[in-house]
Amino acid sequence: MLKATALVKRYGPCVTAVDGVSLEIPQGQMVGVIGRSGAGKSTLLRLINRLIDPTEGQVHFDGVDVTRLKGRRLREWRAACAMIFQQFNLVGRLDVLTNVLVGRVGHRATVPTLVKQFSRSERALAAQALERLDLADQGLQRAETLSGGQQQRVAIARALVQQPRLILADEPIASLDPGNAKRVMDALRAINREDGLTVLCNLHHISTARDTCDRIIGMQDGRVVFDGPPETLTSPIIRDLFGTEARDGDGPAWNHPPASAVA
Numbered sequence: 709m710l711k712a713t714a715l716v717k718r719y720g721p722c723v724t725a726v727d728g729v730s731l732e733i734p735q736g737q738m739v740g741v742i743g744r745s746g747a748g749k750s751t752l753l754r755l756i757n758r759l760i761d762p763t764e765g766q767v768h769f770d771g772v773d774v775t776r777l778k779g780r781r782l783r784e785w786r787a788a789c790a791m792i793f794q795q796f797n798l799v800g801r802l803d804v805l806t807n808v809l810v811g812r813v814g815h816r817a818t819v820p821t822l823v824k825q826f827s828r829s830e831r832a833l834a835a836q837a838l839e840r841l842d843l844a845d846q847g848l849q850r851a852e853t854l855s856g857g858q859q860q861r862v863a864i865a866r867a868l869v870q871q872p873r874l875i876l877a878d879e880p881i882a883s884l885d886p887g888n889a890k891r892v893m894d895a896l897r898a899i900n901r902e903d904g905l906t907v908l909c910n911l912h913h914i915s916t917a918r919d920t921c922d923r924i925i926g927m928q929d930g931r932v933v934f935d936g937p938p939e940t941l942t943s944p945i946i947r948d949l950f951g952t953e954a955r956d957g958d959g960p961a962w963n964h965p966p967a968s969a970v971a
């Protein structure tokens with residue numbers, strides 16, 4: 709169980725990026741976080757994995773107050789939270805397999821620079837992850853030669869070898885065309901279902917969140933203004949909660965992402 713209690717993140721006297729968020733997310737849930745640009749979605753993810761510290765409030769995971777962790781235990785927590793980013797964050801000139809093995813670095817005291825410096829079991833884990841993401845044939849290719857969708861699936865494979873307790877995905881499909889976006893979301897959903905991993909995913913599109921997630925959280929001005937199963941996010945609620953620019957259906961609701969991102 710992931711639990712946020714009265715989480716607040718302020719930047720200076722004027723900006724409250726997250727404003728009193730309390731949530732309970734049971735293990736194995738796939739949660740889509742939606743909201744306008746600047747609503748506080750990324751800040752919430754970064755508070756959970758302790759990339760940043762809250763101004764007030766706590767995050768608990770399975771009863772442990774992760775906001776109080778320091779040193780080795782903090783590093784372990786960060787390794788337990790696999791992050792997926794909009795821009796994939798791969799090392800383009802390195803091959804795909806090495807990029808995936810980077811996910812093991814949090815489990816090691818030293819950082820290997822060559823594939824052969826990883827153990828046989830680590831390499832097997834990486835190969836399995838690539839197979840699962842349908843990238844078994846691309847292992848020796850330079851990451852920069854892959855399509856955006858393939859690169860994001862490499863990033864998911866890297867997250868898998870991290871053997872995380874949860875996956876935090878920050879706009880994972882915002883740079884992808886609809887076909888690749890669907891493949892990436894399907895991959896995250898499959899991992900969520902098959903491994904029982906909690907996935908918390910910031911998304912631009914109501915339709916993607918509806919199609920993929922068990923639960924949708926809507927944020928506005930740092931606060932949670934909607935929290936429920938996808939079928940309860942009706943058009944009137946979208947309009948009530950997110951203003952007149954909100955639209956239902958397949959288009960982006962409020963963020964005006966690039967046309968290529970419209971799923």
Ligand SMILES: Nc1ncnc2c1ncn2[C@@H]1O[C@H](COP(=O)(O)OP(=O)(O)OP(=O)(O)O)[C@@H](O)[C@H]1O
Pocket residue numbers: 719723724725726743744745746747748749750751752
């Ligand atoms: N390091 C920072 N310093 C100052 N203000 C910040 C910082 N990080 C975020 N903010 C502000 O906090 C608010 C929430 O930002 P956040 O990035 O969490 O929103 P978001 O919903 O993820 O938006 P987007 O969809 O554009 O990524 C915004 O007003 C943003 O400008």
